[in-house]
Amino acid sequence: MPGNPGGDDCAAEYAGMTSESIGAAREVTVSGTTLDDYTDRYAARIHGMAQSEIRALFAVASRPEVVSLAGGNPDTTALPMAELGDMFAQLLRDNGPAAMLYCPGQGDTRLREEICRVMASTGIAAASPDDVVVTVGAQQGLSLLATVFLDPGDIVLAEGPTYVGALGVFQAAQARVRHVTMDAEGLIPEALEAAIAESDTPPKFLYTVPTYQNPTGVTLTDRRRAAVLDICDRHGLLIVEDDPYGMLAFDGEPPAPLRARTDDGVFYLGTFSKTFAAGLRVGWVLAPPAVRDKLVLASESQILCPSAFTQAAVTRYLSTMPWRQQVKVFRTLYQERRDTMLACLAESMPAGMTWTRPGGGLFVWADLPHGIDSKAMLPQALAERVAYVPGTGFHADGGGTGQMRLNFSFPTSERIREGVRRLAGVIDAATRLRDTFTA
Amino acid sequence: MPGNPGGDDCAAEYAGMTSESIGAAREVTVSGTTLDDYTDRYAARIHGMAQSEIRALFAVASRPEVVSLAGGNPDTTALPMAELGDMFAQLLRDNGPAAMLYCPGQGDTRLREEICRVMASTGIAAASPDDVVVTVGAQQGLSLLATVFLDPGDIVLAEGPTYVGALGVFQAAQARVRHVTMDAEGLIPEALEAAIAESDTPPKFLYTVPTYQNPTGVTLTDRRRAAVLDICDRHGLLIVEDDPYGMLAFDGEPPAPLRARTDDGVFYLGTFSKTFAAGLRVGWVLAPPAVRDKLVLASESQILCPSAFTQAAVTRYLSTMPWRQQVKVFRTLYQERRDTMLACLAESMPAGMTWTRPGGGLFVWADLPHGIDSKAMLPQALAERVAYVPGTGFHADGGGTGQMRLNFSFPTSERIREGVRRLAGVIDAATRLRDTFTA
Numbered sequence: 122m123p124g125n126p127g128g129d130d131c132a133a134e135y136a137g138m139t140s141e142s143i144g145a146a147r148e149v150t151v152s153g154t155t156l157d158d159y160t161d162r163y164a165a166r167i168h169g170m171a172q173s174e175i176r177a178l179f180a181v182a183s184r185p186e187v188v189s190l191a192g193g194n195p196d197t198t199a200l201p202m203a204e205l206g207d208m209f210a211q212l213l214r215d216n217g218p219a220a221m222l223y224c225p226g227q228g229d230t231r232l233r234e235e236i237c238r239v240m241a242s243t244g245i246a247a248a249s250p251d252d253v254v255v256t257v258g259a260q261q262g263l264s265l266l267a268t269v270f271l272d273p274g275d276i277v278l279a280e281g282p283t284y285v286g287a288l289g290v291f292q293a294a295q296a297r298v299r300h301v302t303m304d305a306e307g308l309i310p311e312a313l314e315a316a317i318a319e320s321d322t323p324p325k326f327l328y329t330v331p332t333y334q335n336p337t338g339v340t341l342t343d344r345r346r347a348a349v350l351d352i353c354d355r356h357g358l359l360i361v362e363d364d365p366y367g368m369l370a371f372d373g374e375p376p377a378p379l380r381a382r383t384d385d386g387v388f389y390l391g392t393f394s395k396t397f398a399a400g401l402r403v404g405w406v407l408a409p410p411a412v413r414d415k416l417v418l419a420s421e422s423q424i425l426c427p428s429a430f431t432q433a434a435v436t437r438y439l440s441t442m443p444w445r446q447q448v449k450v451f452r453t454l455y456q457e458r459r460d461t462m463l464a465c466l467a468e469s470m471p472a473g474m475t476w477t478r479p480g481g482g483l484f485v486w487a488d489l490p491h492g493i494d495s496k497a498m499l500p501q502a503l504a505e506r507v508a509y510v511p512g513t514g515f516h517a518d519g520g521g522t523g524q525m526r527l528n529f530s531f532p533t534s535e536r537i538r539e540g541v542r543r544l545a546g547v548i549d550a551a552t553r554l555r556d557t558f559t560a
Numbered sequence: 561m562p563g564n565p566g567g568d569d570c571a572a573e574y575a576g577m578t579s580e581s582i583g584a585a586r587e588v589t590v591s592g593t594t595l596d597d598y599t600d601r602y603a604a605r606i607h608g609m610a611q612s613e614i615r616a617l618f619a620v621a622s623r624p625e626v627v628s629l630a631g632g633n634p635d636t637t638a639l640p641m642a643e644l645g646d647m648f649a650q651l652l653r654d655n656g657p658a659a660m661l662y663c664p665g666q667g668d669t670r671l672r673e674e675i676c677r678v679m680a681s682t683g684i685a686a687a688s689p690d691d692v693v694v695t696v697g698a699q700q701g702l703s704l705l706a707t708v709f710l711d712p713g714d715i716v717l718a719e720g721p722t723y724v725g726a727l728g729v730f731q732a733a734q735a736r737v738r739h740v741t742m743d744a745e746g747l748i749p750e751a752l753e754a755a756i757a758e759s760d761t762p763p764k765f766l767y768t769v770p771t772y773q774n775p776t777g778v779t780l781t782d783r784r785r786a787a788v789l790d791i792c793d794r795h796g797l798l799i800v801e802d803d804p805y806g807m808l809a810f811d812g813e814p815p816a817p818l819r820a821r822t823d824d825g826v827f828y829l830g831t832f833s834k835t836f837a838a839g840l841r842v843g844w845v846l847a848p849p850a851v852r853d854k855l856v857l858a859s860e861s862q863i864l865c866p867s868a869f870t871q872a873a874v875t876r877y878l879s880t881m882p883w884r885q886q887v888k889v890f891r892t893l894y895q896e897r898r899d900t901m902l903a904c905l906a907e908s909m910p911a912g913m914t915w916t917r918p919g920g921g922l923f924v925w926a927d928l929p930h931g932i933d934s935k936a937m938l939p940q941a942l943a944e945r946v947a948y949v950p951g952t953g954f955h956a957d958g959g960g961t962g963q964m965r966l967n968f969s970f971p972t973s974e975r976i977r978e979g980v981r982r983l984a985g986v987i988d989a990a991t992r993l994r995d996t997f998t999a
């Protein structure tokens with residue numbers, strides 16, 4: 122199949138195995154596996170960037186007989202491919218020469234206008250297209266903010282657990298991550314105050330995914346949003362608000378983004394990866410003019426400019442196709458799968474196990490029965506043909522050993538049922554093993 | 561026009577005004593123009609990254625009445641848009657769900673195989689798809705190599721003049737650039753030896769565009785390639801070979817890439833921006849396994865993964881469409897325009913002016929008559945409705961004041977004739993002004 126970037130079911134499952142979705146790309150250093158003539162030549166930052174030893178395990182997770190609850194993929198089979206194909210073809214016929222050319226480093230003007238309309242619908246009303254920088258997914262937006270703000274040794278505050286891709290960025294920047302404890306209402310204001318107080322140097326910013334967080338599915342409540350903003354304002358702490366999931370609401374609309382409540386000191390990261398198509402790699406940063414100029418320079422240095430074609434595709438999609446209706450399709454699909462997952466967990470998981478009840482997004486976060494190590498258990502799970510991401514991948518400090526992330530957006534309800542059933546068996550066996558040795 | 565990323569002639573001309581093409585994005589610091597509340601918070605690297613004061617001038621160059629010889633754009637109007645549109649549509653129908661999803665950080669396997677076939681045709685015969693990392697254009701490849709190898713204060717050697725986007729990368733990495741003098745046969749081996757000897761610390765690598773260089777159009781001769789490889793080998797100096805233009809040959813095939821002569825110590829950067837479509841942003845790095853792993857980690861941190869869609873589009877293009885025939889179309893078109901430019905320069909330029917005769921690629925490099933400053937002359941040129949890039953943009957050391965880069969790939973032959981005619985008048989006036997003041 123020419124042009125196939127991994128198009129069959131097996132490969133699509135494999136496509137879930139990026140560092141984003143395996144969730145643990147940087148937790149354990151592997152060394153000595155490859156003869157490396159360049160060791161003496163690397164930059165200092167490279168010594169902190171390491172591949173995970175569980176990457177190898179995830180090669181197994183890509184096999185079709187394994188039910189992967191480990192991915193972080195949207196279900197792109199829900200997109201109307203024939204209509205999109207016609208749209209892409211028409212785009213090339215109408216504006217091909219420009220879509221196939223370089224574009225300004227800040228991104229296409231029309232797209233930045235559309236992005237402001239999208240943000241306005243989430244409550245960010247006063248944003249100007251001039252203050253939007255188009256990026257290769259929100260990941261590049263975060264990487265650019267790190268380039269602009271982080272010196273080696275700087276402190277970044279982040280939820281514990283947090284998005285694994287953010288940990289990768291902070292590690293590459295040689296920053297120190299300090300986790301702020303969360304509960305079912307999101308990060309705890311008192312813990313944020315404490316983290317600021319305990320920092321030996323003022324933290325450069327707070328990185329947060331306040332809505333349907335990756336990996337926990339938890340949402341920062343309205344009351345806590347006000348408290349967090351107040352604390353950050355009092356301490357002069359900048360906020361990086363990462364909001365990929367805000368539109369994927371199942372149980373009513375989420376609280377307005379932090380950026381909707383203030384235009385001062387909050388950098389907002391958005392993406393079309395979950396509302397349209399991750400494979401186009403179109404995201405954005407909203408930042409005040411002085412910072413925006415620096416983000417554009419940093420982006421030109423990294424990639425020259427984002428793809429004019431994928432920007433044009435997103436612009437045309439937003440302006441000519443019923444994209445809000447498509448978001449509803451994703452919401453309905455994922456809500457059904459979340460319900461399935463929650464019901465199956467309640468049905469089959471042993472006592473002592475708890476999990477979050479996400480109001481939207483892609484993930485459930487589970488606490489294993491006491492004494493069970495999710496990473497140690499992974500080979501057994503893979504042997505039983507089910508995959509998840511161990512909790513340690515989402516921590517910079519070794520935390521998360523008793524936890525795991527489960528994805529419900531990509532596998533079908535049927536696969537979720539089977540996956541949770543298998544997982545329950547694995548946990549049950551691990552619990553019995555634990556009891557044997559601690560009896 | 562929905563989805564238009566700048567589709568009319570004016571905007572397409574504007575699309576040439578990225579930092580790559582204006583060629584001078586970082587030469588002069590502008591400060592104090594924006595009230596900046598974040599000054600105290602930026603990372604150290606940001607203080608070396610500055611926008612050019614001539615950026616504002618180039619807003620003028622985007623006007624349709626201005627003939628821009630300043631761009632660095634391929635002529636994408638030569639692509640068969642209807643056929644490409646059909647191909648894109650079919651791709652989505654066949655493999656849409658995977659093309660719209662995340663993919664592995666290293667890039668799509670099938671594409672990496674196709675890339676090895678492309679490289680084999682240039683003489684790089686033994687490359688393995690495992691050693692290829694797909695990037696957002698060759699720019700990201702260079703940025704990743706900088707991430708992996710460059711610490712602040714490190715020395716990088718580069719031709720003088722060199723690609724402006726490379727200077728941006730090295731500046732962001734806080735490296736020190738040392739230029740190696742070139743002549744009509746490319747960089748001078750003795751000057752390379754001298755630059756190594758004069759470095760207070762061993763240079764991390766030599767960055768070179770050996771074939772149809774940007775900005776000079778000059779090609780490193782076969783004999784000199786051997787000499788450069790020998791020098792680098794003796795001194796243990798790594799080479800970053802950037803080869804975007806090698807397939808755009810007008811006067812017979814160019815010498816084989818450096819990487820074709822050794823697989824030791826040469827990192828090779830390739831791109832489809834000039835052979836297919838810059839707007840898809842698909843390039844690659846070829847690197848040995850140990851380095852490749854680090855490049856993948858660095859890329860995942862920057863962008864998570866490249867666009868699965870644009871990778872699938874390039875893969876399908878390479879495997880199902882007559883892409884080598886299309887490269888010939890570009891070659892023929894650009895050769896005709898080069899010939900036009902060289903003929904017009906010979907016809908109308910004043911005595912004391914010289915220029916290169918590129919055997920391929922996109923650019924002519926011109927030396928102005930003694931005492932004429934190309935940057936100082938730019939406002940006058942724009943007033944006369946012609947644009948070029950002053951030579952200072954391609955130097956890290958203030959060099960290039962008496963030089964300019966002229967692009968012949970994007971403007972039509974008719975526009976080139978008119979542009980060179982206008983430019984000759986501007987240079988003539990500047991020469992007379994010079995004579996008045998030095999008489």
